Amino acid sequence: MRKLLVMIAADLRQQVLDKSFFIFGLAVPFALMAVFNLVFAPLTEDLEPITVAVSVPDGDQLGAVVPQVLSGLDGGGMPVTVQQVDAADATSRVEEGEAGVGVVVPEGFTAGLMAGRAPEVTVRHADGTGLEADVVTGVVDGLMTQFTSGARTLAAAQALGADPAQLGQLAQEVSAGGSAVAWTPGESADEQLSPQGTIVAGQAGFFLLFTVGFGVLGLVVEREWGTLARLLSMPMPSWLVVLSKGLSSFVLGVVATAVLLTAGSLFFDVDFGSPLAVAVLLLAVVAAATSIMFLIAKVARTAEQAGVAQAIVAITLGMAGGAFFQVGGSGMLSEIMQVNPVAAMSRGLGVTSGGGGVVDLGPVLLTMLIFTAAMLTLSWLLPGRKDAL
Amino acid sequence: MTTTTAPVLDADGLARSFGSLTAVDGVTFQIRPGETYGLLGPNGAGKTTTISMIAGLLRPDAGSVTVAGVPLGDRPIEAKRHIGLVPQDLAIYPELSARDNLTYFGRLQGLSGSRLRERVGAVLETVGLTDRAKGASKKFSGGMKRRLNIGIGLLHEPRLLILDEPTVGVDPQSRHAILESVEALSTEGMAVLYTTHYMEEAERLCDRIGIIDAGSLQAEGTRDELVDLIGGTDTVTLAGTGDLEAAERALADLAAVEQVHRDRGALRLAVKGAPRAISGIVNATAGAGMTLSDVEISRPDLEAVFLHLTGKALRD
Incomplete structure (x- = not known):
């Protein structure tokens, strides 16, 4: 045990002296996180407040629903101020920039709908409006679709002899009642990382595949240096040397990833949830990433080969795991590509972000356990150097 | 200096193949305390494979190794305590100083405390690196690195020191210093196994020489005995x-x-x-x-x- 600790301590000291760990394990991934956040932040920021000028003819039953629904957006995450004006004002306010969107409901809107005609609602955007105006337009469009289908239903009822006055009242109530299907953000065990969280988790997972190489792939470097032969000639079991490299990788991986996740949380305002659950996930993912390095150390003949193989594996798994962008796809291949430490990191942190605990991480942890066992077994069985498993 | 006491190293019928290539085929020899034994042969003769089996780095396909009376196959950790290996490559950590390299390997040899400090100091003195003990070894000259490489093998005062071509790529001055150090070791009672393809080194250092080629020991004996073999x-x-x-x-x-x-x-x-x-x-x-x-x-x-x-x- 003492010799194991001596070797681990020496390995870690080497990494500190070498500085590569700090550069490639911490500085570079953190810098990339910052860059990605800068690039993608405009797409992920909260929606800005918007003023909507709405013109509805007096006494129009269905037209009156439009400003009511748009006002309802204010409580749904998008600050909206609805101003009821006449048609001319709705247009001028948009042109003067006092309103982001102008909505003009034409005269005879409800009657036209009930008569089966297609009255034209005008939606006008001010210059320079963004996503917020699109949202308003989408809501108006959805409302019109709802009106159209409701009107057709009512027209059918009228044809069957129903009272037109009652039908108009009914149509207004139905339209104002909103959707019959409600959705609620999950509070527990949902995989829901924010865009910033996705960047932090993806980069932490991706660079983990480089960080863990500092330990295990040291076997290949030491093989070239000749120090491995010297270590194996020492009075201790040879597996102790391999174990020390694995544990060095593990420690470096845990430290680097923990620092990155913590820094990412602080600097990019991401909440990954329960620290205990994140810690358990971290241990499992780092173990899996380390196991891949044993496979590389087994087949690589030189440090250069090992470095290239490590880069290829990291980029492949990083892309498959969504470190740079979400990968779509379905079928068995897609499922297999998801079984990797980078994907597990994102999925697991999604679970913890959604309020999930260690139990909720069960499938992810089990996947990583199986992955680790499979990699180590493969390293053991593969023909090659006997000094790396 | 040859004595009649029990051998420190008894290599008996060592054989090792890599696929269809027979690297070592039935190599047998012994080394006694204070004796320097040279394995002389060209590159690829099987010298390094032989010492790899003796140092416990490679498992022989056949044969056995006994070091200081301890069978390596049965009790490898105990047998390895008696072995000091100086690999052909510079087996040192370049970022660490000479003292740190020695301290690290000394700990792995089981040394600690004042005994470790004492041995590190003594070895630095022996290899002439006391003045440069604190500098990163990557800044050393080739000869200094070689000396440090040998010093690590001497740390725990092994009964058997294995030197695998220790003068390869060394300038004449450093080579002379290395050879002088090795000569001094046998006078301290240490058994030395020295592989080389330099005839002059074998003649100068070795009490007995084994001539190895194509994985087989062709002949062994003192220099004069070997010369007599050809009736010269x-x-x-x-x-x-x-x-x-x-x-x-x-x-x-x-x-x-x-x-x-x-x-x-x-x-x-x-x-x-x-x-x-x-x-x-x-x-x-x-x-x-x-x-x-x-x-x-x-x-x-x-x-x-x-x-x-x-x-x-x-x-x-």
């Missing part, structure tokens, strides 16, 4: 003035002298065991009235022995 005689050339004819006759009567040729102002002799016979030769020429101005002895070397045994030169 030494050539002695005597230059001088006076009665060369009388000297020729007198020399021909000596038992050690097999042939005498007169070549203008010199006599050329074929002599069995010239170092032992030279005083009799000088006395005989003086008695016959020849005044010597120069004496030259040419002996068959290990290169000739290797050529005779394997049909190829050492550096082939």
Whole structure:
């Protein structure tokens, strides 16, 4: 045990002296996180407040629903101020920039709908409006679709002899009642990382595949240096040397990833949830990433080969795991590509972000356990150097 | 210096193949305390594979290794305590200082506390690196790195020190220093296994030499025993003035002298065991009235022995 600790301590000291760990394990991934956040932040920021000028003819039953629904957006995450004006004002306010969107409901809107005609609602955007105006337009469009289908239903009822006055009242109530299907953000065990969280988790997972190489792939470097032969000639079991490299990788991986996740949380305002659950996930993912390095150390003949193989594996798994962008796809291949430490990191942190605990991480942890066992077994069985498993 | 005590190393019938290639085939030899044994052979002869099996880095396909009475196959950790390995590569950590390298490997050898500090200091002194103990070893010259490499093997005062071509790529001055250090080790009672493809090193350092080629030990013995294997005689050339004819006759009567040729102002002799016979030769020429101005002895070397045994030169 003492010799194991001596070797681990020496390995870690080497990494500190070498500085590569700090550069490639911490500085570079953190810098990339910052860059990605800068690039993608405009797409992920909260929606800005918007003023909507709405013109509805007096006494129009269905037209009156439009400003009511748009006002309802204010409580749904998008600050909206609805101003009821006449048609001319709705247009001028948009042109003067006092309103982001102008909505003009034409005269005879409800009657036209009930008569089966297609009255034209005008939606006008001010210059320079963004996503917020699109949202308003989408809501108006959805409302019109709802009106159209409701009107057709009512027209059918009228044809069957129903009272037109009652039908108009009914149509207004139905339209104002909103959707019959409600959705609620999950509070527990949902995989829901924010865009910033996705960047932090993806980069932490991706660079983990480089960080863990500092330990295990040291076997290949030491093989070239000749120090491995010297270590194996020492009075201790040879597996102790391999174990020390694995544990060095593990420690470096845990430290680097923990620092990155913590820094990412602080600097990019991401909440990954329960620290205990994140810690358990971290241990499992780092173990899996380390196991891949044993496979590389087994087949690589030189440090250069090992470095290239490590880069290829990291980029492949990083892309498959969504470190740079979400990968779509379905079928068995897609499922297999998801079984990797980078994907597990994102999925697991999604679970913890959604309020999930260690139990909720069960499938992810089990996947990583199986992955680790499979990699180590493969390293053991593969023909090659006997000094790396 | 050879003694009759129990061998420190007993390598018996070692064999190892890599696929269809037989790297070592039935190598057997022993080394006793204080003895320096040289494994002499060209690159690819099987020297490194042999010492890898002796140091416990490779498992032999056949045969056994016993170090200080401990069978390596059965009790590897105990046997390895008696071995100091100096690999051919510079097996040091470049970012660490000489002292840190020694301390690290000393700990792995089981040393600690004051004993560790004492040994590190002693080894730094032995290899002449006390003044540079704190500097990163990557800044050392090639010779200094080689000396540190050897020093690590000496840390725990092993019974058997294995040196795998320790002078490869070393400048003449450092080589001289390394050879002097190795010579001193055998006087301290340590058994030394020294592999080399430099004939001069084997002749200078080794009490006994095993000639290895194509994985097999072709012959072993002292330098003279090996030379005797090929029935070689030494050539002695005597230059001088006076009665060369009388000297020729007198020399021909000596038992050690097999042939005498007169070549203008010199006599050329074929002599069995010239170092032992030279005083009799000088006395005989003086008695016959020849005044010597120069004496030259040419002996068959290990290169000739290797050529005779394997049909190829050492550096082939």
